Amino acid sequence: MTQSFEELKPMLRPVGVHMGVMEVDAEKCISCGLCIKNCPFKCWKMGDNDIPKMKETHSCFSCFNCIIACPVDAVSIVEAYHVNEGFFDIQYPPIKMPMKPRDAEGNPDEWTAIERVILERRSVRNFKENPVPEPLIRRVLEAGRFAPSAGNQQPWKFTVVTDKALISQLEEACHTVLQGIHAMYNDDQAVMNLVGNLPTGAFDPRVQGGFRCVAQKELPIFFNAPVVIFLGCNEKMASPEEHAGICGQNMNLAAKSLGLGSCWSNFGATVDLIPEIKSKLGYDDTWRIYSTLCLGYPQFRQEGMVPRYFRPVTWFRSGTDGPQIEE
Numbered sequence: 001m002t003q004s005f006e007e008l009k010p011m012l013r014p015v016g017v018h019m020g021v022m023e024v025d026a027e028k029c030i031s032c033g034l035c036i037k038n039c040p041f042k043c044w045k046m047g048d049n050d051i052p053k054m055k056e057t058h059s060c061f062s063c064f065n066c067i068i069a070c071p072v073d074a075v076s077i078v079e080a081y082h083v084n085e086g087f088f089d090i091q092y093p094p095i096k097m098p099m100k101p102r103d104a105e106g107n108p109d110e111w112t113a114i115e116r117v118i119l120e121r122r123s124v125r126n127f128k129e130n131p132v133p134e135p136l137i138r139r140v141l142e143a144g145r146f147a148p149s150a151g152n153q154q155p156w157k158f159t160v161v162t163d164k165a166l167i168s169q170l171e172e173a174c175h176t177v178l179q180g181i182h183a184m185y186n187d188d189q190a191v192m193n194l195v196g197n198l199p200t201g202a203f204d205p206r207v208q209g210g211f212r213c214v215a216q217k218e219l220p221i222f223f224n225a226p227v228v229i230f231l232g233c234n235e236k237m238a239s240p241e242e243h244a245g246i247c248g249q250n251m252n253l254a255a256k257s258l259g260l261g262s263c264w265s266n267f268g269a270t271v272d273l274i275p276e277i278k279s280k281l282g283y284d285d286t287w288r289i290y291s292t293l294c295l296g297y298p299q300f301r302q303e304g305m306v307p308r309y310f311r312p313v314t315w316f317r318s319g320t321d322g323p324q325i326e327e
């Protein structure tokens with residue numbers, strides 16, 4: 001049975017949403033503007049005395065990329081994104097920094113090189129113009145090719161674009177579609193055409209914040225990166241979306257280990273909806289382009305550890321009655 005707008009309103013027009021709130025310590029700030037530049041959703045503006053302050057209407061989704069870009073540690077968290085009532089209230093837990101590493105005996109230890117890459121990797125959306133040498137791009141692709149897959153199906157396929165003119169054309173084509181989706185979202189009648197065609201998560205206020213920034217051209221789809229890798233999986237294989245995630249993250253981490261920066265762009269996967277572009281990129285109807293990875297050399301520091309939600313972990317330990325919940 002088809003649901004009405006009124007029935008779906010809790011999902012389409014959610015309440016109880018608290019966007020993140022950040023602040024700058026004016027005593028420490030050197031007014032370099034990097035926090036403003038590294039905010040994907042352009043939440044900051046330069047305030048009085050060249051000290052950044054948050055815009056009144058902002059969509060901070062608590063990525064904390066402003067913190068890691070600041071060379072003098074002047075940015076801090078006032079409140080992390082959370083929802084405390086309504087459809088998107090999934091009981092947000094507190095945020096926590098990574099725990100201190102310990103060895104098997106529980107003594108203080110160092111992170112391994114791989115753990116460090118995982119924990120310090122942040123999305124890089126500001127790139128130098130320098131091209132990435134092909135031998136390095138190939139190493140990133142190899143990290144994807146050697147990802148694990150159910151039944152060893154290896155359902156992925158990559159298309160690498162370094163042609164700037166083509167990246168610009170793809171940016172424009174995706175923008176047109178995404179702008180249309182954003183306009184539909186804001187219209188109480190048109191939004192109903194999105195229901196069923198977009199997954200529930202696409203209506204999450206953070207994702208909608210992204211649509212708004214893309215529609216307003218505040219967030220570029222491919223971040224002006226010198227390399228864009230399209231990642232498709234064959235729909236005849238098991239769990240293609242899951243495989244795209246595993247394969248793509250291998251590539252992201254390999255890129256970081258090579259001194260490159262990368263950012264996923266699912267907005268870039270909009271090309272999947274444009275048949276002539278999808279075909280030009282080498283994918284027929286049996287393939288779906290799930291995501292894109294944008295690669296390049298970081299323009300400034302865009303790495304470092306940040307806090308994340310810590311959801312209580314349920315343990316059933318040997319020799320105990322369990323469960324024990326770790327807060």
Ligand SMILES: Cc1cc2nc3c(=O)[nH]c(=O)nc-3n(C[C@H](O)[C@H](O)[C@H](O)COP(=O)(O)O)c2cc1C
Pocket residue numbers: 040063065121122123124125219263264265266267268291
């Ligand atoms: C599947 C996937 C799709 C994403 N798509 C986009 C995107 O289209 N645009 C964007 O700016 N960031 C995109 N991101 C990056 C997320 O915003 C980012 O991973 C998140 O905010 C956490 O920040 P971090 O990567 O710096 O830790 C995507 C991430 C994932 C995993």
Ligand code: SF4
Pocket residue numbers: 020022038039040041042043044059060061062063064065066067
């Ligand atoms: S936490 Fe992320 S979204 Fe929020 S202001 Fe900082 S960079 Fe922007």
Ligand code: SF4
Pocket residue numbers: 024025028029030031032033034035036052069070071072073074075
């Ligand atoms: S990055 Fe740090 S120093 Fe630079 S403007 Fe932002 S708060 Fe100030």
